[in-house]
Amino acid sequence: MRLDVKKTYKLYINGAFPRSESGRVFEIKNNKGEFIANPCLASRKDLRDAVVAARAAQVGWAKSTAYLRGQILYRIAEMAEGRKDQLIAEVSAGEKVNKAAATKLVEAAIDRWVWYAGWSDKLSSIYGGTNQVSGPYYNFTIPEPQGVVAVTADSLLSFVESVGAAVCGGNTVIALVTGGASIPVMTFAEVIATSDVPNGVINVLTGSLDELAPWAASHMDIDGLDITAINAKKRNELIAAGAENLKRIHAFDKGVTPTRIISFMEAKTVWHPIGV
Amino acid sequence: MTFEYSPAPESKSIVKIAPQYGHFINGDFVNGKNHFPTINPATEEVLSQISLGGKTDLDKAVTAATKAFSKWSKLTGAERGKYLYRIARILQERAREFAVLETLDNGKPIRETRDIDIPLVAAHFFYHAGWADKLDFAGLGKSPKPYGVAGQIIPWNFPLLMLAWKVAPALATGNAVVLKPAESTSLTALLFAEVCQQAELPAGVVNIVTGDGSTGSTLVNHPGINKIAFTGSTEVGKKIARAIAGTNKKATLELGGKGANIVFEDAPIDETVEGIIAGIYFNQGHVCCAGSRLLLQENIADELLVKLKKRIGKIRVGDPLDKNTDLGAINSKEQLIKIKELAKVGEAEGAERWSPKCDLPAKGFWYPPTIFTDVTQAHRIAREEIFGPVLSVLTFRTPQEAIEKANNTPYGLSAGIWTEKGSRILWAAQHLKAGVIWANTFNKFDPASPFGGYKESGWGREGGRHGLAAYLKENN
Numbered sequence: 001m002r003l004d005v006k007k008t009y010k011l012y013i014n015g016a017f018p019r020s021e022s023g024r025v026f027e028i029k030n031n032k033g034e035f036i037a038n039p040c041l042a043s044r045k046d047l048r049d050a051v052v053a054a055r056a057a058q059v060g061w062a063k064s065t066a067y068l069r070g071q072i073l074y075r076i077a078e079m080a081e082g083r084k085d086q087l088i089a090e091v092s093a094g095e096k097v098n099k100a101a102a103t104k105l106v107e108a109a110i111d112r113w114v115w116y117a118g119w120s121d122k123l124s125s126i127y128g129g130t131n132q133v134s135g136p137y138y139n140f141t142i143p144e145p146q147g148v149v150a151v152t153a154d155s156l157l158s159f160v161e162s163v164g165a166a167v168c169g170g171n172t173v174i175a176l177v178t179g180g181a182s183i184p185v186m187t188f189a190e191v192i193a194t195s196d197v198p199n200g201v202i203n204v205l206t207g208s209l210d211e212l213a214p215w216a217a218s219h220m221d222i223d224g225l226d227i228t229a230i231n232a233k234k235r236n237e238l239i240a241a242g243a244e245n246l247k248r249i250h251a252f253d254k255g256v257t258p259t260r261i262i263s264f265m266e267a268k269t270v271w272h273p274i275g276v
Numbered sequence: 277m278t279f280e281y282s283p284a285p286e287s288k289s290i291v292k293i294a295p296q297y298g299h300f301i302n303g304d305f306v307n308g309k310n311h312f313p314t315i316n317p318a319t320e321e322v323l324s325q326i327s328l329g330g331k332t333d334l335d336k337a338v339t340a341a342t343k344a345f346s347k348w349s350k351l352t353g354a355e356r357g358k359y360l361y362r363i364a365r366i367l368q369e370r371a372r373e374f375a376v377l378e379t380l381d382n383g384k385p386i387r388e389t390r391d392i393d394i395p396l397v398a399a400h401f402f403y404h405a406g407w408a409d410k411l412d413f414a415g416l417g418k419s420p421k422p423y424g425v426a427g428q429i430i431p432w433n434f435p436l437l438m439l440a441w442k443v444a445p446a447l448a449t450g451n452a453v454v455l456k457p458a459e460s461t462s463l464t465a466l467l468f469a470e471v472c473q474q475a476e477l478p479a480g481v482v483n484i485v486t487g488d489g490s491t492g493s494t495l496v497n498h499p500g501i502n503k504i505a506f507t508g509s510t511e512v513g514k515k516i517a518r519a520i521a522g523t524n525k526k527a528t529l530e531l532g533g534k535g536a537n538i539v540f541e542d543a544p545i546d547e548t549v550e551g552i553i554a555g556i557y558f559n560q561g562h563v564c565c566a567g568s569r570l571l572l573q574e575n576i577a578d579e580l581l582v583k584l585k586k587r588i589g590k591i592r593v594g595d596p597l598d599k600n601t602d603l604g605a606i607n608s609k610e611q612l613i614k615i616k617e618l619a620k621v622g623e624a625e626g627a628e629r630w631s632p633k634c635d636l637p638a639k640g641f642w643y644p645p646t647i648f649t650d651v652t653q654a655h656r657i658a659r660e661e662i663f664g665p666v667l668s669v670l671t672f673r674t675p676q677e678a679i680e681k682a683n684n685t686p687y688g689l690s691a692g693i694w695t696e697k698g699s700r701i702l703w704a705a706q707h708l709k710a711g712v713i714w715a716n717t718f719n720k721f722d723p724a725s726p727f728g729g730y731k732e733s734g735w736g737r738e739g740g741r742h743g744l745a746a747y748l749k750e751n752n
Contacts, residue, residue, distance in 0.1 A: 063706075126415070131740055133722035134399065141726050141740065223731070236522040243517035245686070246510075246529070246732050259750055266688075266730050267742045270705045272715045 009039040009182065011046060011206065012189035014053035015199030021045050026207070028180050031096045039182040042205035044215045047174065050203040051221050054148045054172040057200030062145050062170035064198075066121035073117035073168060075195040080110050083191060087184050091156050094180030106184075109160040112256070116164030119261055123169060127262050136274045143265040145170030146248060150216040152209055152229035153177045156184040161252075162226045163202060165260040171224065174203045176213060178229070182206035210234070217241035217249070224248040224264045281592065284599040286386045291377045293463065296325040299333050299486060300469035302340035303479025308333065308486070314462060317383035318596050318605035318640040326462045329487035331494055334454065337483035338500035341425040341452035344480030349422050349450035353409030360405030360447055362475040367398040370471070374464055378436055379596045381463040383605030383641070384559055386597050396721055397440040400739075403723035404444035407744055411449060414741055420748040422450035423526060424502035427495045430465075431508050432458035432607050433562040433663075439465055441738045442505045443482060444723075449747040451503065452481050456495055459488040460608050493519075501525060503747065507564075509661075510687070510732050517735075528736035528746045530564065530728055532661045533689030536682035537567030537718065538704065540675065541576050543694035547716065548580070549587050552667070555692055555718040557591060557603055557645050561665040562611070564733075565690035567718050569658055570647075571678050574671045581649065581669070588645050589632040603665060606641040615643050615664035622648050622657035627668070653684055661687075675700065679707045688730025692718045711737070 010017040022043035028036045040046075061069070080087065084106055092102035128142040149171040151162035159175055166173045177185045189204045205212060213230055216222055217238040225242055227235050228251045235251065242249045250263045298308035308327020315322050327333075348356070367374065374397070375389040384393075412418050426446045430438035435457060446453050457465035465484050472482050485491060489512075496504055496519050506516055507530040520527055537555045539548055555567025572580055596604035606612040623629050627648040636642040643664055651658050651668040658668045672678040682691055691710040693701050701715045711729040714720060721727065721739075728737035736746045 129741075131722070131724040131726070133720075133725050135720070135722070137717070137720060139722070139725050141742065146730070240518045240521035243514045243521065246514060246517060246531075246735065248735065257750075266711060267726050267728070267737050268705075268711060268713065268730075269726050269740075270713045270715060271717055271720050271725070272701065273717050 006037065009037050009186045009206070011040050011042055012186065012193065012202070012204040013046065013050045014203065015193060017189075017193075020207075021049075028094060028183060030093045036093055037183055039186060039206045042207040042212060046205055047212055047215050047219070050174040050205060051148060051219060053200035053203055054174055055221055057198055058145070058147055058172040061167075061172055061198060061201045066123070069168065069170065070117050070120040072196050073120065073164070074114060076192055076197065077110050077113045077117060079191045079195050080113065080188065083187065084110070086187060087156065090184035090187055094183035095155055096180060105155070105157050109157045112157070112160050113164050115256065116168045116261070119258060120168045123258075123261065123265070126258065127265070128267075131269070138272045138274055139269065141267050141269045143169065143262060144268050146264050146266055147223035148172055148174070148221060149224035149226065149264050150174045150176060150222050151226040152213060153181060153185065154179055154209075154229045155181045156188060158229050159185045159188065161260070162228060166224070166226065166264050167202060169261050169265045171264055172201045174205065174216070174222070176209055176216060177204060177206045178209045213238055214241060217247065218244060220245045222247060226264070227251045281600045283595070285595065286376055286379070286597045286599060288376060288380065288597065290373050291380065293324050293377070297462070297466050297486065298327050299329055299337065300466065300482070300484040301333070301337045302483065303473065305469065314381060314460060316380050317607050318637070320639050323380060324463065326486045329456070329485035329491040333485050334491070334494050334498055337454045337485050338425060338498055340480035341454050341483050342500055344478055345424055345452040348452055348478060348481050351450070353411060356448065356450060357405045357408030359475055359477050360401050360408060360444065363471055363477070364398050364401035364405060366471045366474050367394070367401060371395070371398065374436060374467060376597070377467060378464050379604070381461050382432065382435060383596050383607050385601040385604045386599055387601065388559060393434060393437045396723070397436050400440040400444045400723040404448035404744070408448040411748065414744055414748065416745055416748050417751040420751045422747060423749060424451065425500055426451045426453050426503040426505055426747065427498065427501040428453055428455040428505045429492045429495065429508065430455065430457055432461040433559060433564070435461035436464040436468065438507050439468060441507075445738070445744050445747050446505070447481065449744065451747055454483045454485060454495060454501070456485055456487060456492050462486040496520065503527070506530070513734060528728075528738065529734040530738060531732065531734040533564045533566070533687045533729060533733050534569055534659065534661055534685050535565055535567045535690035535692065535710070536569045536571050536708075537692035538571045538678045538682060538694065539573060539576070539580065540678075540693075540695035540697070540700060541573040542696050543576070544696060544716075545580060545583060548694040549583050551692065551694060551716070551718045552584060553587060553591070556667040557665050558719050560604055560606055560643070562607060562663055563719065564661075565712060565719065567690070567692045568662060568667060570667055570669045571681055572669060572671050573678070574673050577671050584647070585630065585632070588647065591632070591645050593634050593642065593644060594637060603645060606643050606664065609641055611663065612641040612643060615662055615666060618657055618660060618662045619646065619666055622651070622655065622668070625655045625657070627651045627655055627657060653681060659685065675704065679704065683709045686732040689733035690714065
């Protein structure tokens with residue numbers, strides 16, 4: 001029998017795949033207790049590097065047309081579809097579910113990505129509008145991205161839901177991923193890397209949410225934080241830390257709701273006089 | 277030959293102020309204790325004694341609100357709406373009385389309370405009255421639900437208007453309210469309680485507990501409160517965000533700002549000068565969204581400053597009850613001290629200070645309209661909210677530089693753009709990180725227009741559909 005070639009799982013920061021600067025890894029085993037991989041245990045420094053990349057990419061990503069963002073996000077779904085078998089195998093091994101369940105999860109993740117891709121150019125129509133003010137003024141409100149958003153994930157599906165919601169509105173993202181999901185998610189990062197997504201728009205760190213999430217909550221250059229994958233008992237501490245820069249911090253019950261997108265956007269209202 | 281304005285004082289006789297007030301709880305005025313004086317900041321005359329609300333008062337108010345909520349939230353939207361319409365109409369009927377009382381207690385000119393504050397208050401109730409039976413169309417699914425009891429804490433700069441911004445959407449959506457007015461400006465809120473009685477609003481739907489920061493803090497931490505709405509400083513806003521971290525309480529926060537008012541080289545100069553005045557001297561500069569950082573394109577800065585100074589020289593400072601007054605009294609001694617301190621820092625850091633010659637009344641709290649030139653981004657007067665009639669002037673060479681300077685602040689509430697070029701307005705509006713952008717105008721407000729900030733200027737919006745949504749739980 002041929003000896004297979006195993007993959008080294010690294011981080012995804014600014015379009016590149018570096019190892020953690022800390023040199024740390026953690027071990028993933030399948031449900032038979034067999035070794036699968038040693039993904040990186042990302043550090044605070046890795047997080048800070050990812051924030052720098054995300055901040056640098058944000059203006060450009062937000063400025064690109066919503067149509068272009070939609071096409072790039074859809075491209076990710078196309079590329080993921082081509083690697084479906086690999087993703088299913090990795091979800092099955094990493095998230096410890098059988099192949100049928102893994103298939104459903106991966107298909108749901110790809111379909112969910114398509115759903116978010118289609119939202120990018122409809123947000124202003126649904127969540128913005130002109131306001132009928134009492135006076136000779138043209139007044140309109142549009143949703144705009146908050147900036148840099150950190151999200152948390154403990155499965156491929158929760159990664160897709162949290163990242164998709166944040167990026168389709170024009171935010172750039174740092175995804176913090178924990179446990180066996182690190183395996184399929186880092187493969188998904190390869191999908192992202194080959195889908196015309198500008199460097200720094202999506203960054204992925206694997207490791208411990210207990211370690212990384214408090215650093216994200218207190219980071220002054222992160223505008224939003226999705227704590228859906230954080231245990232309910234540990235959320236309060238993060239919310240309190242995030243108050244330092246009034247971070248927008250949210251957790252969601254459901255992945256399929258535009259509320260999740262709009263929660264990481266700000267309403268901007270513009271006034272202009274009407275006259276000759 | 278010179279023309280002078282003769283005094284045109286508004287009569288005080290329309291208002292009756294009791295020597296002492298308690299709280300408004302469960303539909304009745306109840307006695308309070310630990311009274312402190314509320315004064316007319318233009319004369320330092322004591323107007324009345326206000327009660328310092330404590331835990332017992334708040335317990336009663338929250339209990340009354342909780343009880344009222346169960347019925348109020350089950351009323352049909354149409355019935356709730358009719359109560360709000362009644363309130364709007366009574367406010368219009370008693371507008372003059374409210375305007376005079378607000379001017380007496382706050383120090384702002386009667387021209388502003390009469391023409392801006394009170395008409396907007398009535399408009400807010402009228403606008404939200406119409407929403408009450410249309411909540412299914414607010415974009416939150418069918419039959420979105422209210423949170424319960426809203427704890428609302430409002431500032432002293434627009435006392436009754438901030439009450440309206442908070443109370444109108446809360447009531448329209450079926451929430452009940454416990455409101456704490458600012459320490460120095462409780463009188464119009466207490467008069468509003470009378471309006472609730474005249475409108476026969478069910479007891480407990482609106483409760484008003486007066487007091488200071490300690491009262492506000494007790495309200496925020498009260499376990500019976502489901503939703504917080506606060507307008508005030510960023511510092512207190514952060515404390516509230518921390519305080520509610522371990523709870524299910526939702527919050528909207530309208531906090532500080534350091535708005536940039538950007539003037540491009542092709543701006544219509546005369547209109548721009550008026551807009552700069554409106555941006556910083558409206559309401560004595562006690563405005564969170566004030567255009568307190570003026571960014572002038574370098575090649576027109578000198579010409580514009582000459583015209584601006586000439587215009588500032590025409591600002592009439594004095595008796596707020598005089599219908600010709602432009603700039604009234606600073607709201608409190610504490611605020612006056614803060615303004616003076618920051619102005620002193622401005623000079624010490626090397627900026628050049630200018631004020632027109634103007635005679636300030638001997639009694640009361642006054643500060644002349646002031647501008648600082650030669651200000652850099654590092655100066656405290658360019659970074660910190662002064663909350664007074666003090667304008668910091670900076671310059672820029674390219675539009676890109678203007679945007680970078682404008683966005684170089686942890687705040688993100690408002691910004692102004694002055695240019696005749698449409699594409700430049702839209703470009704600048706797109707790049708400014710601010711929740712409200714006034715192009716070729718400034719400091720305009722409307723109940724249909726969402727108001728609120730990016731970044732450390734707060735959470736959420738007030739006004740419009742966006743503001744309404746802050747009082748409803750999505751249902752889908």
